Amino acid sequence: MAQIAMATGFILILIGLYGALTNRNLLRMIIGFTIAHSGVNLVLVAVGYLSGRTAPILDSAVPMAEAAERIIDPLPQALVLTAIVIGVGVTALMLAYAYRIYVTKGTLDIGKCRELKW
Amino acid sequence: MSENITLALSLLLALTMIVAAVMAVRGKRSLPIAILAAGLVSLLTSVQFLLLAAPDVAMTEAAIGSGLTTFLFFFVLSRVRGGVDD
């Protein structure tokens, strides 16, 4: 189960990176990165998964005393949550950049942003 | 849910996600479709999170990763119509 999710995650990362590195359109590149991010998050959550356990929320089903035996590792989840938000932040920033580039250059082609080189 | 069903579901999800992801990154499709496909990947990821017993993450991914992000994309897309040269 965790392995499947993890494998999927890795494949998504690769697909996302492929998209980001081969498409010349800025928006498509950003799409590629969001997919890669989803993949990363999937991998990360899968890392913390313990087969046969439940979410780290204490309620009647999971009393405090049994928590250690019943729940999965909560830390990766907390971290992934942060990672997701950060990912969105970066995506938004990239989108803002794409928009600016479009406004100043009239194109979204990454190949046209090459005044700086060497 | 029994173990097997979860597994099967998980596999199915995985396959769908990969297909959607490929759709999103292949340059042939139009941009809105690509964005939607990416959103779909994100959404399916959040389902996967649920299966992995991570409801908090699932909610976040669904609300932020797939929802808001997709909207951000569309907002920008609508501003740069002319620049979409594919």
Add this chain to the structure above:
Amino acid sequence: MDFDWMKIPYSLLTLFIVVNYGMILNAFIQKIGARVGRRHGIPIWQNYADLIKNYSIRSSITHGVMFYLGPVFRLSGGVGLLLFVPTIYGSYMFSNMSFAGDLILALYFVFFGTLGMALGAAESGHPHAAIGITRGLSQVTAAELPFALAVFAVALQYQTLSVTDIVAAQQGSFLNWTLFTNPLAVTAAMLSFLGSMMRPPFDVVLAPQEIPIGPPTEYHSSYLALMQTNRAIFPIAKIVIYMNLFFGGAASWPVFFLKVFCIYMISVLVGVVFPRFRVEQSIRWFLIWAVPVGILAVVLV
């Protein structure tokens, strides 16, 4: 330090003998050259006549201080060279001023006159003078090298730089002469000797046959006279060094005359036979023929 004032008259005596000998020898040699060329040649006293004429000539002009000093340098060089080397071995009277220095002093003092001459000639403002100087200096750098090597070889051989000691080491039999104990060094030195005597085939510097050319171009009257005096002294002074280093020195004046004459004749004979080299040719010649011999001499000592 107490200086023996008698050295001054003694030295002047040496000088006097050498000047006269040089004059006659020069004339004699010119005569030989002429005879070889089937000409009559100059009379033996011609040089005296020239000298007197030039000293007394009145239409002298000067181009400036250095022009004035050039011949002075030149002659000082010749006289000094002579005086810094003992002329007659074993004779206090004719040991001249050799207490002031050793072989090295003599070796480097050779350049004093050359340099002064070059300066004076250059001041004359005549382009031919300058051309002559460049030729002379170029040639001398190559010609001096085998000599320096030979000197070094000899100094190494006798483990001394003192001329007197070197001569002393060659006494006894003529087989003790460096000529026989170190033939390589002598060969190198003699090859160099040819070059430094301003005789054919190395006489392009002066080029006496052509119309005025070479360093002394602009010199005349008493300037020229000084140089002529030097021309009498300088070769002899140089030969004295060769003689002392390679040919056992001279213990008395007759031996001295003889040896100097013989050594001088070497260059004359060669000069009569060979045509003139251009400067770069002579440089190459020295480097190819003389220098290796000198190197061998140094290495094999």
Add this chain to the structure above:
Amino acid sequence: MVDGISFIAVSLGAAFLLGMLRDSWRFAAYGVSLATLAFLTWNAFCWTKGFAVDGLVPIEIFTAGTPPPFAVNLRLGLTESALLLLVHITALLSAIYLRDTLMQQGRRAMSVLLVLCMALSGIILTRDLFNLFVFVELTVIASGGLILLSQDKRALGAGFKYLIVSQVMSILLLIGIFFAYQATGTINIDGMAEQSALLFKGGFLAFFLMFMAVVLELKPFPANGWALDVYESAHPAFSAIISAAVGAASLIALDKLLLIAGPDWLMLTSIIGLITFIAANLFGLAQENDRRLLGYSSVGQIGLVMLVLGQKDILGDNYLFVVGGILLAHAVAKAGLFWISGLVQGRELKDWAALRQRPLLLFAFASFIALLMGLPPFPGFYAKWELVHALAAADRLWLLGLMLFASLLEAGYLFRWFGYVIKRDLPEQPLACPWHKRTVVMLALVAAWALAYIWGELSPHSNLLHLLPLLFALAFLVLEPLPAWLKNLLAIGGMVVWFLLSYPGYDPLQLIYGGIILIGGSIIFLASFYGSAQRRLGFYPSAMLMYAGLSLLIVAEDSFNFFAAWELLTVGSYFLILRGKESEPHALSYILFSLGGAFLILAGFALAGLGAGQIPLARLADLSGQTSGELAGWVFLLLAIGFLTKTAAVGLHIWLPGAHAEAETDVSPMVSGILLKAGLFGLTMLLMTMGKQQLYGVELTHVMLWIGAISALVGNLLAVFQEDAKRLLAYSSIGQMGYAVFGLAMMNHLGWMMALMFVINHYIYKSMLFLSVGGVAKRTGTRLMYQMGGLITLMPLSFIAVLIGIIAVSGVPPLSGFGGRWIFYNAIMSDEYRLPLVIIFLAGPIAFLYLFRLIHTIFLGQLKDEHRKLKEAPFWIVLPQMIFVAFLMIFALVPGLALRHVDVYIGQFFAGGPSLNWEGLTITSQFGQWAPIPIMIIIGVIFMTLFLWLLFVNRRAQKVKQFNIVFAAERPYRPETTHFAWNFFAPYRKALGFLTQPLVTRFWETLTDLLHQLADLLRRFYTGNGQTYAVHLLLFVVAVYLLQKGMM
């Protein structure tokens, strides 16, 4: 001093507070931002002071009231606080610098800046991996925002490229962190370090990914194209922050990771750093854009620090000292340079010539360059010293060599740039110089010098800024506004006083060198009174720096002080040489050769240190006894080549002619007559301590003999064919130094005497000749000899100086040059190597040629029409020449005055060998004798007699113009046509010209061309495409992966 959490909470709070302000209250917002940054700067300063001075122990900051590893914890110690200080001070100054931009962009831009500070503080403080990730991402985003502040539209593309690669990095980092957590059960850095065995059992890859991500943040080659684009296009104040603060923070992140990694990963880090350092500096060579160049330099410097981080295992207690020295030097210098670049309008390197309008800025620029290069007294110098010693002690010589090589490349472009600034035409656009920006630069300047002082204090060796001569030299910076004559007077006074103070402590050898340097130097300074109506900005500090270095060199007792003095004199002389009109390329090649030589010396000392941080120079003597194998030989070789670079031995000589010839009139004698002696002094010191050494069975002094001989030949030969008078003299110096080296290498008593004789003689006559030729050149306006001629009547005093000079140089009796030759012959008599002598013999007479040429073509022959009204050289240039003439005479008469004591002194080292007897008027050796005074008298008497005689017979001689000649029976009509001067020794060129083929020049030119072309070719690899950069990044990851797999 406020709690450490304030670094995060206060700036963040302020950033949020800015959001509450109205958009129009810009002054208030700006005030809040500045106040926050100032407060945090103060706080960081207090902490730093607390840790450094008051001995506080590092404090742990727990958050959430829970101990680590369960909650995030922070640690604040000396390193952290120092870096915090760096970050905040850079940000504060940049904020001041950015005043107009920030005011225009409003509170949002300011809050981005504050958040960036907070993020960097977080990186520095945190001890938690994921927290590190969060702050790294914050940094990326904040940087991405600040890049947008640039007016430059290209910044958009650059920023986007930055975001692309940081996306890839964050993916790697996240995956790495999670797998590492999974393997060790903790996410705390210290916790993971304890568990590192567990981590590496299964989690090699996890660590690898984290490691790569952090390394990539440090812009390693080749995955750094984006960084260069950012540096080039971002606002300079922001580039200053990236380069200084972000770089520093990323380095500490790497340091934290290395804590986990253990020793296996250290070398990898070093290799990555090294490759980056080399590549960046190589590419810098081909760069003409200033900010991009600064970018390359930043990348390179960070690479260097990475290299040092990887050497943690061998640096021991010095780790922080070395890392800190290099890092802080880089940070201050780079921030300063970026700030200056905001003042300069043009974007090409040569546009920086505008800095000349503001001497203070120019000084700042020079200081920053020196700071970057690690020249003394700046911290990089101390740090590199320790680093090199540690590397040598650990036998990591390849690392050492490559690092020094790359430093040399760096010197190549930095000093080329400096040359542009000093020498190129002022650009049309003036400096844009509002006071607040200038103040910021000045504060960086102050920081630079403060660091220099602090590092000097921290250094286990002496603090160079406590050295009186150096301080005296620096004092001239302050005295710059004074008129030149006063400064000149002070300089002379200072040198004389210093000599009087220190000569009782000198041994005879030092006395000779000290006399030449200090007294000789003051005499040359007399010439500087000429033209002292102007202020001659920069002349006195440079000259005094050189003299300070020289005078410290001769008294140095340990390797550290020796090397420091060596660098000081090199730098000082470089500035001096650069002052010449056309000297830009020559000064560059001078400094490059010198630094190359200096690096060899450094390496040599390091090898000789055997693990000790410095050694007394005398200890070099024990080296061959202490070590086995070839070590002593290598030390000897390195040091000798280093010193031979300074004496311009053949092969390493090509810098000299230009440098000496193009220098100013009074500078040429300094750099020729005095500076060259530094190399000889070094060789003397080396030979005196180490004696003869062998390497693979080759006797090294024997090799040196050959080098000396060939230098003598080549120098003289090349001098013959020069048309430029000063070049001729310069080449002649090469020959003269060849003689001296030859003498030293003979390794016998008389050889050394000869060398010392040359030292003295060369100083006198070369100074004299350079002055007279310089005076002539000043009057005629040219240095080409064939354009002169016949100046003897117009400039008689100069002529006399040259005449005396050439007689002395050529070694013709009776002047002192002969003494040198005489000792030389005596010396070679007892030497067993004879072949090199042949070459020396050949070289001897050649000197004649060029000397004659010098005097003839300038002073003799026909006077040119346009020179008819020339006057004698200026009084102040003639005066020292006359002093030198007197010196020469005295030295010719009584050489024993100077040489007797040193003869005895040297005798100690060659016990039993032949020596000289100085009794009476005659100097005798075992082979011969030499009586200078009688020689002088005899020659004088003969000469005067003949002269008077000639005067008598010629008393009616009529003075006529030189032009009044009979030119092959034709009357010449123009003087020019009768002055035979050009290509003077044509026949000689025909015969021996083949020996003067510029093989060496061609070799070095080919080498530099190759490097440049390589740089130009390889940098095209940075295509400017963001995706390509990301591909590079992946390539890098894969390559390192394979490399590390292979290594482990």
Add this chain to the structure above:
Amino acid sequence: MIRRAFVLLLLLALGAIFLDLLLGFVPATELNETARYYAERSAADLGTANITTAIIVTYRGLDTLGEVTVLFLTAAIVGLVLSWGRRSAEGPQRQLLPTGELLTTGKNLLVPLILLLGVYVFVNGHLTPGGGFQGGAILASGILLMLLTDPMKRFSHGMISAVESFSGLVFVGLGLLGVALAGGFLDNRLLPIGTVGELFSAGVIPIIYSFIGLKVGAEFSSMLVNLSETEDS
């Protein structure tokens, strides 16, 4: 094409690294020490039922602070970037299609509900899945809906910004209060932790999480609003 192939090749190599990771991955069967601590102690110490929330808001509050700052930063930068667009107008104004009646009505009905839901989610963050971020996102989607239905609607930037900043300040302020009054920065035990499972429990966690929610909502809204307004340039 070569480029694609090259990228593909590199990614395959990267994939190999990932595969290595995947194959070397051994799922844990027991909670490790850190996780066990959280499982056993968070409820007792902090009084939260949702352990993830405890970690996010308290144990790793510093991360969360950073996370919030990321959004703050992004919002600020997006504002910065887009504000230039507004200044330098380019191109003719586009005519907008009027929105339909249905959508407007739907909006009027839905927006309050959505906002309420958002508030609920973050107020209950310490008890149930979800919290400030999710709630904030839901709030923002309410705003989004308003934007979609009425593109001409003007939101007060000052208002959004003030909410955002104020929430941030409260967050930081509460954190600092923790230093002063409790065990350290962001210690939640400023207030009594109460009984696990109740709304008013877990110290300041609900308060902080609520402000996080407000802040996140404001930040997303600010981004969206900024983006939507650029159109009318």
